[in-house]
Amino acid sequence: MPFRSGFVSILGRPNAGKSTLLNALVGEKLAIISPKPQTTRNRIQGVVHVPKRKGKDGGQIVLIDTPGVHKPDSSLGRKMMVEVREALEGCDLVLVLIDVTRKLDPRDQFALDLVRQSKAKAFLILNKIDLVREKSKLLPLIEEYRKLYNFAELVPISALKRKGLDELLGEVLSSLPAGPAYFPEDEITDQPARFMAAEIIREQVLLNTSEELPYATTVIVDSFEAGRRLTRIAATIYCEREGQKGILVGKGGRMLKKIGSGARVQIEGMLGTKVFLELYVKAEPGWRDSRRFVEELDWRRQLEHRMLEQYPEDAPAADGNRKPADRRNE
Ligand SMILES: Nc1nc2c(ncn2[C@@H]2O[C@H](COP(=O)(O)OP(=O)(O)OP(=O)(O)O)[C@@H](O)[C@H]2O)c(=O)[nH]1
Ligand SMILES: [Mg+2]
Numbered sequence: 362m363p364f365r366s367g368f369v370s371i372l373g374r375p376n377a378g379k380s381t382l383l384n385a386l387v388g389e390k391l392a393i394i395s396p397k398p399q400t401t402r403n404r405i406q407g408v409v410h411v412p413k414r415k416g417k418d419g420g421q422i423v424l425i426d427t428p429g430v431h432k433p434d435s436s437l438g439r440k441m442m443v444e445v446r447e448a449l450e451g452c453d454l455v456l457v458l459i460d461v462t463r464k465l466d467p468r469d470q471f472a473l474d475l476v477r478q479s480k481a482k483a484f485l486i487l488n489k490i491d492l493v494r495e496k497s498k499l500l501p502l503i504e505e506y507r508k509l510y511n512f513a514e515l516v517p518i519s520a521l522k523r524k525g526l527d528e529l530l531g532e533v534l535s536s537l538p539a540g541p542a543y544f545p546e547d548e549i550t551d552q553p554a555r556f557m558a559a560e561i562i563r564e565q566v567l568l569n570t571s572e573e574l575p576y577a578t579t580v581i582v583d584s585f586e587a588g589r590r591l592t593r594i595a596a597t598i599y600c601e602r603e604g605q606k607g608i609l610v611g612k613g614g615r616m617l618k619k620i621g622s623g624a625r626v627q628i629e630g631m632l633g634t635k636v637f638l639e640l641y642v643k644a645e646p647g648w649r650d651s652r653r654f655v656e657e658l659d660w661r662r663q664l665e666h667r668m669l670e671q672y673p674e675d676a677p678a679a680d681g682n683r684k685p686a687d688r689r690n691e
Contacts, residue, residue: 363539365420367453375429393564
């Protein structure tokens with residue numbers, strides 16, 4: 362039996378349950394979840410190590426959760442769609458996840474166009490089947506999707522109730538090529554703990570606020586000092602207007618306290634240490650439309666900057682024309 366491995370992107374409209382599926386398959390909370398659309402803003406990698414079982418292949422599935430496919434109207438939205446495209450580049454399989462309680466609409470067409478462009482093999486994953494009593498009611502919807510794309514498999518699941526996930530893993534694994542383990546067994550994500558902490562704080566903002574606020578906020582961890590027993594974290598929640606700042610802080614600081622204590626408990630669970638969390642709120646008008654600000658939110662870029670602060674000799678020349686290949690030869 363070969364060991365199988367490959368990269369599998371999860372694609373679909375906002376709120377379909379992509380992040381819920383990623384977390385359920387990996388068995389850890391790697392992505393934040395909320396009932397509000399456009400929760401995920403960057404691609405999130407999660408590795409599933411599948412042990413070899415009687416008569417069945419073992420392998421490694423590298424899942425990539427993506428932001429919900431939508432027509433962007435801001436720098437943030439455009440960056441989210443770049444993240445989707447990057448996740449599709451060179452992946453072995455795409456899981457097109459749909460919420461079966463919703464009708465097909467132009468956004469699904471848009472998602473399918475992206476799959477067509479990527480030329481990857483695709484499965485249609487029918488999520489939230491726990492909400493449908495009569496499964497036969499799904500047939501017309503399945504037909505509509507089948508007309509739009511030649512899906513290799515069709516798998517009904519409930520990511521929330523963890524139904525159909527073993528079947529899904531089996532189908533995914535057997536469609537992947539024989540290959541090596543790309544990551545060691547104890548590695549389930551490439552996200553730094555610092556960024557996951559920022560996301561956990563943002564999740565508390567999403568869960569505790571409404572209307573425009575969830576979309577107008579972002580979180581940056583300013584400092585992260587990991588100790589054996591205690592981790593000290595300072596983070597800033599950015600919003601767009603002074604009025605929003607008032608809501609985030611709340612009467613007598615109550616809202617900020619609620620967000621902070623909800624996040625602290627979760628970060629403690631993730632890190633296995635006590636956490637001292639300091640939160641600040643700042644208004645940064647129009648940040649969603651600032652390309653520079655949005656780029657700075659990218660943890661891969663933040664990591665690069667911190668590396669360059671530590672090793673300034675690696676910084677590119679001032680003319681900016683040096684390619685990475687030039688550096689490799691030095
Ligand atoms: N009933 C039911 N709800 C689900 C299921 N899967 C996800 N949900 C709910 O759907 C909502 C959205 O879930 P997410 O996992 O955040 O969806 P997403 O596709 O990642 O959304 P974006 O990141 O905004 O694109 C949450 O309230 C989930 O609890 C499911 O199988 N059944
Ligand atoms: Mg998500």
